[in-house]
Amino acid sequence: MVPPFLRLAAHPLRWRLLTELAAGDLRVRELIELVQAPQNLVSYHLRLLRDGGLVTATRSSSDRRDSYYRLDLDRCALALAATGAAVHPALRPAAPPASPPGGAGRSRPAPPRAGRSRPAVLFACSGNSARSPIAEALLRHHAGGRVTVTSAGSRPGPHLHPRAVGVLREEYGIDVSGRRPRHLDAVRGRRFDYVITLCDRVREVCPDFGAQARRVHWSTPDPAAAAAGESADAVFGRVAADLDRRVRHLLPVLDQIPEYRP
Structure with a gap:
């Protein structure tokens, strides 16, 4: 059985939408311009990504007629990990170190x-x-x-x-x-x-x-x-x-x- 994330992300247009939303939140008209696809097609694939739990939408506080679409990067990371593990257990990533209580831990960026x-x-x-x-x-x-x-x-x-x-x-x-x-x-x-x-x-x-x-x-x-x-x-x-x-x-x-x- 093909993992759900792979089925969603493998489509070329949905992959473009995911990569554009990975940078930040965007409105439909901005996504249309970036991916160069008709509105009905962009809206259809956004709906599939929302149904798959990878993308969410919120009303703009500036113009309630607008919505911003957002990619859930944490959920994408979990889905990618599950996809790798479905191929072979050795591809399951190691668990990250636990953060100290209260969220006060500091991540370690590359020097x-x-x-x-x-x-x-x-x-x-x-x-x-x-x-x-x-x-x-x-x-x-x-x-x-x-x-x-x-x-x-x-x-x-x-x-x-x-x-x-x-x-x-x-x-x-x-x-x-x-x-x-x-x-x-x-x-x-x-x-x-x-x-x-x-x-x-x-x-x-x-x-x-x-x-x-x-x-x-x-x-x-x-x-x-x-x-x-x-x-x-x-x-x-x-x-x-x-x-x-x-x-x-x-x-x-x-x-x-x-x-x-x-």
Whole structure:
């Protein structure tokens, strides 16, 4: 029996959709342009990927008529491992080392090459009070000093959200209590390899940081706008855990950035 992941991923168009979504979240019209296929065909194959549990869709907070599609990289990794094991038990990957309780463990990225400048990443959202500072802190934490990372907002507030500070301290052992939100204007003119927008609204207004900056979107709900009946702790914990997963998947990509010397 052919493993389900192989049946899904082996189709050329579905493989293109998977590889495009691996970089970040995209709308249907953007996928149509990238894969050069008609809308009905793209929508059909997206539905199959959603039915297979590899892709999810969420409504845009900027335009409720739009949806962002997202690839579940963790689920893909498990499916790939199961596919290998179906061929031969020796192809089953070794279990990764367990993380310390509380999520405070630090991943071990490959050491930088001699003479190579550090990759630079900017995270952007509207207020720069929750999502983007959480992502900034997590990437700095996991990268161990080998990535230059900052965050900013289009309409920064006066201070970080208390639960953003709390979840980083309690779940990851990171102290950002002295950090203050900054405006996107404050980082204009700086060189970035990746500009990652976390808010659907800020994606539409984020300034241009040059041709070398790869624009990526992670459509992340605002934890400060918690649904009725949900505690702030639960919502902030879920958003932080999601950003932590995405940051960990970003680290191997940053290892592939070519050397840059100013």
